[in-house]
Every structure is written in structure tokens, then in C-alpha cells.
Amino acid sequence: MMDSFLIMILLGGGGSVFLALTLVQIYNYYKPIPLDLGKVLGYTSYFSYNIGDDVHVYSHHENYVSVTLFRLGKSKEKIKYLGIISPFVQSNAYDIKEGLVWTQTFSFNSKNIKSGYYILELIDQKTADIFQIPLIIKPNTKRKVAVVGSTNTWMAYNEFGGRSNYRDYVTPKIVKAYLDLTRADKPLPYARPMVSNQDIIEGEPGTVFGSHLLRSEWEMAAFLDEKKIDYGVFSDKDMEDDPILLDSDVIIFNTHSEYWSNKMIHRYKQYLNAGGKVIFASGNNVFRKVRLDGKAMSVISQNIKETHIADLVGTTLVGDGNAAPYKVMDKTHWIFDGLSVKNGQEFGIKNLNQVDGMSGQGASGWEVDSLSKYSDGFKCLAKGLNPKNGADMVIKENLPGWVFNASSITFVGSLNVDEVISKIMINLISQAISQ
DSSP, X not given: OXXXXXXXXXXXXXXXXXXXXXXXXXXXXXXXXXXXXXXXXXXXXXXXXXXXXXEEEEEEESSOEEEEEEEESSSEEEEEEEEEEOOBOOOOEEETTXXXXXXXXXXXXXXXXXXXXXXXXXXXXXXXXXXEEXXXXXXXXXXXEEEEOOHHHHHHHOOTTSBOSSOBXXXXXXXXXXXXXXXXOOEEESSSOOOSOGGGXXXXXXSOBOOSSHHHHHHHHHHHHHTTOOEEEEOHHHHHHOTTGGGSSEEEXXXXXXXXXXXXXXXXXXXXXXXXXXXXXXXXXXXXXXXXXXXXXXXXXXXXXXXXXXXXHSOEXXXXXXXEOEEESOTTSGGGTTOOOOTTOEEOOOOOBOOTTOOBOSSEESSBEEOOTTOTTOEEEEEXXXXXXXXXXXXXXXXXXXXXXXXXXXXXGGTTTOHXXXXXXXXXXXXXXXX
């Protein structure tokens, strides 16, 4: 009742009728809402499973669907054909806190499947509609190289149910005021299909793409496979609680590692203090704070203070919707070993990212980060040539371990097409696993 009274004050009063309507809107907001599910959808219980785990799948389809498991490596590699699944119509009731409450449709075992990025592809046998469910198979033994998929960012951009962290088509203004006033959580449930990765249906690594989510992260997996580097893939949630991840010689944060929890930050510090090495092949890093629980990701801060992260990752978001190459700032550093580069020379010119509204091309782009007065101990090795704000490629080595940060979302889009970017990544990994 006190919360409702405060809302009346906030919105200028309005009497008992207004209050009653306000309470009804808030009450209805928290009730399950009916959705138009469409023909074929699906999700898994978790983003990541250990090798050997049973993967539990929840799917909705009005017709028969075929199900095939693919690994995203050097190519979209068919791993298992799981057969034809009979029509299975699920409830369309959607809870804003808990997501969908569906019955498990089927499961499969991940024994003898190597770690990596995967998709389950469901094809409607009547309409040919396709839906892909992303998932990660993580190792259950130590890998020298660990890749952390930016699954929190996937969640933040997922608009299923009418709301992501960026768009909200379902919450009444009066309820938004209530949530802001009471600082109530605005959860993004796990139990819902991922509808933000669909550009991976067609395409292969090494071809142009427009995504900053899984499609971009596939370029990293393709690069590591091509170079025959043994690696394991983990989710952001694993950064909170998987002990195997912190046993790795080097951790690579992939493409767009924006959403971090306090537990992730704590474990990151723990890893560095133990001598771990970190590669941020990513931009817009550690910018927003979240809380992860068993049912949802809740965004609890839209902007982590610069003073809290610049000394951890080196750079903070300055933003630039354009793209450009980098220029060399310190040709003598070991990241350029084996390359005949000169200070001022451009690199990262070739790039696969093509985004609506982004002008230019290059490995410094989309969203970029730069050094600040709080970036204690970080050295700039290269600088993006963007018209407004270029990415600062930095490193900090006066730690038990070291931290490298490309500070750009489009960096990974150059891995498989730019010789200098490719060699920088090889040098970083080689240095990390040889020490």
C-alpha cells in the first residue's frame, strides 16, 4: 500500500479511482500473459552443459519437426541427427519473472561430444520453418584455453515475451514508474526461446555477418579450430561457479562481454591474482551489472562506475557506431612478434562485420572502449582510427598474470581475414600457455 501511495505522489495524485486502477495494472502485470507462440520454438534448461550431461529440450511445434545437432567450428558441422519429433503444443502462458512453464519434449546425451558452440536445429516438416536453439558444451577437465561466450549479453538482447533490456513492448507506463520507484528487479527469464541469433541459419565462418552475438562468436571458434588450438567453451554463468574455468592458462572473453555479476567480477580478480591471463577479444566490456539466479538474469545497474572497472579491464565504453582499422602504437611489443609492422601502420583493415547504420570497415568498431585516468598500469599498443572515438588496444603486465583488451566488438570479425589480427591472437595465446 505504501508503494502505491508513493506512486500517486510521483504521478500527481488522482484519488481512489486512480489508485485502484494503478493497483489493478500492477497486479495484472505480474500475472502470466498469453503469447502467440507461432509454429516452432524451443529452448534448453541451461546455456551450458558438461560433456556427458543429458541436455533437456523444451520445444513447441504444431507439426512434426526434424531435430539435428550442429557444432559451430570451422564449419557448421552436423554432429547428430536426433530424428523426427511428433507435434507437441505447449502452454502459451508467459510469466515475466519465470518465463515459460513447458513440459520437456525430449533430451539427448552429450557423451563423446567435444566442447564448443552448438545449435539444435528444428525444421517444421510441413512449413519448412526453422528454429535454432543455441547451447554450449563445456569441458569437464582442464583446458589450457577457455572461451567465455557472452551469454548474458545474448539474454539482454532477447526480446521473446515482449521485453529485452533495450525494448519493452508490454509494460504499462504506470508499472514502469512503480518498478523504478521501488527499484524492483526487471528480470529476463532463462525459460524462453532465444530469438536474437537467427542470422546463423545461413552462412559460414569467414563470410560477412551482421551479429554481435553468437554469429560473431562463431568466428572465434572457427579460428581456434583452424589453428588446431585445444579449447573449451563456457557460459557467463560458468564464470560464476565452474571451478574448471579458473584452471585454464588463459581466458578469452568473446565479442561483447558487457553484462557481469558481482560473482563474475570476484572470480575474475581471483583468477588474475593466481597468475591467470585474460584476453578481451571484445568491446563494451564489463559495462552493466546483473544478478544471476536459477530462473532469470536481472539487470541491477545500467552503468558500472568507471572507477570500479577501468583498473580491471583497462578501458571503458566511449562508443562509436562506425568502424575503422587500428594503427600501431608500440611495434616493439611481443604481441607484434613475427610481424614487420611500423608505428603508425594501419592493420585490422579487413573485417566481416556489416551492420545497418555502421559506416566504415575495420577491427575497431561498433562499440569501442578507451583508456581513462583510472586505467592504472595499462599500456596502449594500438589505437583505432575511428572518426570520433577509436578503440584503445591495451595490455597490463605488472600483475601475477596479465590482461589484454582489444576494446572493440568488431575485433573478432577480423580474426579470419586479417593477417595482423590473426597473428596478434596467436602470440597472445602462445605467450599465455607457454608461461
